[in-house]
Amino acid sequence: MVRVRKTIKCKIIKPTELKLKHLNKEYNNVQELLQLESKGIEFLPIFHSLKKKVYSANLQQALRFYKKIKPNKEYPISFRKDLLEVRKTDNKLSKYWVKIPTKQRKGGLKLAIKSQPFNFKDYEICESKLFKKKNNWFLNLTVQKEVELNNTYDSVLSLDLGQKYMGVSVMHPSTLMIPKFYGKEVRGIRRNYDYIRKQLGKNKLLKEIKRFGQKEQRKVTDCLHKISNEIVDLALTSNSTIVVGDLKGIRKSAKGKGRKFNRIVSNMPYLELIQMLEYKANWEGIRVIKVNERGTSHTCSKCGNEGSRPKQGVFNCSVCGLKDYNADVNGASNIGNKLSSGYILEDGATLTLPETDVYETSESSDFSRGECQK
Numbered sequence: 001m002v003r004v005r006k007t008i009k010c011k012i013i014k015p016t017e018l019k020l021k022h023l024n025k026e027y028n029n030v031q032e033l034l035q036l037e038s039k040g041i042e043f044l045p046i047f048h049s050l051k052k053k054v055y056s057a058n059l060q061q062a063l064r065f066y067k068k069i070k071p072n073k074e075y076p077i078s079f080r081k082d083l084l085e086v087r088k089t090d091n092k093l094s095k096y097w098v099k100i101p102t103k104q105r106k107g108g109l110k111l112a113i114k115s116q117p118f119n120f121k122d123y124e125i126c127e128s129k130l131f132k133k134k135n136n137w138f139l140n141l142t143v144q145k146e147v148e149l150n151n152t153y154d155s156v157l158s159l160d161l162g163q164k165y166m167g168v169s170v171m172h173p174s175t176l177m178i179p180k181f182y183g184k185e186v187r188g189i190r191r192n193y194d195y196i197r198k199q200l201g202k203n204k205l206l207k208e209i210k211r212f213g214q215k216e217q218r219k220v221t222d223c224l225h226k227i228s229n230e231i232v233d234l235a236l237t238s239n240s241t242i243v244v245g246d247l248k249g250i251r252k253s254a255k256g257k258g259r260k261f262n263r264i265v266s267n268m269p270y271l272e273l274i275q276m277l278e279y280k281a282n283w284e285g286i287r288v289i290k291v292n293e294r295g296t297s298h299t300c301s302k303c304g305n306e307g308s309r310p311k312q313g314v315f316n317c318s319v320c321g322l323k324d325y326n327a328d329v330n331g332a333s334n335i336g337n338k339l340s341s342g343y344i345l346e347d348g349a350t351l352t353l354p355e356t357d358v359y360e361t362s363e364s365s366d367f368s369r370g371e372c373q374k
């Protein structure tokens with residue numbers, strides 16, 4: 001059993017005028033109280049009269065979380081888990097509604113929410129936060145559940161993390177799927193930001209640097225969600241376990257290639273991708289197994305001998321004759337091979353796999369390329 005926790009960003013959709021008024025009141029009063037408290041004037045009558053207008057648990061949560069209050073900064077309201085409720089609905093407006101505690105509405109304020117597709121089954125709600133952004137309201141709903149991971153798989157989906165593409169996945173047995181490439185644009189987004197940051201840095205525009213950083217982060221996170229969703233869906237429909245290389249190898253291979261290159265590579269959000277992949281897969285009962293990447297880029301995935309990489313992205317093997325093979329696909333295959341050749345799964349999980357094979361292709365452009373939307 002593993003405990004999986006994740007946060008689902010939900011947009012509160014089309015609240016009525018009255019509900020909006022209640023929301024704003026609760027939110028504004030919490031902000032005002034936090035500012036007053038930070039100035040140490042909680043003994044003033046104004047603090048006490050205001051306090052009566054806020055749901056007490058919401059204020060307690062806020063005071064517990066935010067030790068240091070910055071002037072003019074707004075803070076999300078954190079709701080205690082036992083005061084939140086999420087329900088499925090047949091409403092035309094939305095599939096789900098959430099009930100949050102507020103002072104204004106006894107029994108809670110019921111709001112329609114829109115979220116990414118989510119398996120609302122056997123979960124437990126955790127403390128969640130309400131944000132206001134430019135007159136839009138969002139609830140970051142945190143949920144968790146205990147999951148029994150599957151013990152029997154029909155195939156292995158292996159993922160190699162790369163520099164040109166965020167990752168390439170291959171299936172063992174390969175007849176089930178051609179290799180898939182993900183997230184080509186991530187490196188571009190990083191590079192672009194790197195350039196902008198440098199320009200802004202010259203002019204000491206610190207605020208703009210921060211703003212661009214947040215924008216970049218949103219774009220990248222969006223890509224990572226799409227990549228991880230796609231991989232988990234693949235694993236679900238094929239009943240595969242997911243295998244990834246551990247991350248130490250990538251940082252090592254990036255060494256000695258110049259500072260700029262290093263910065264871009266070490267900025268690549270591999271860790272975030274693996275973490276997303278892990279919680280999303282585990283949520284569905286799928287295991288994610290990490291294997292040592294040693295040798296996976298130089299070994300021939302077909303025959304196991306040492307091959308060569310005449311140029312970036314190409315793999316050749318003089319022993320079995322594999323030629324002009326896509327180096328990333330070779331790497332991903334090797335990662336999968338590590339598992340299928342006697343890697344022991346934890347908890348006695350079993351794997352029924354045919355012998356490994358190789359993709360009959362020489363043109364990397366034949367592969368499908370998963371790209372995120374802009």
Ligand SMILES: [Zn+2]
Pocket residue numbers: 300301302303304305317318319320321322
């Ligand atoms: Zn070979």
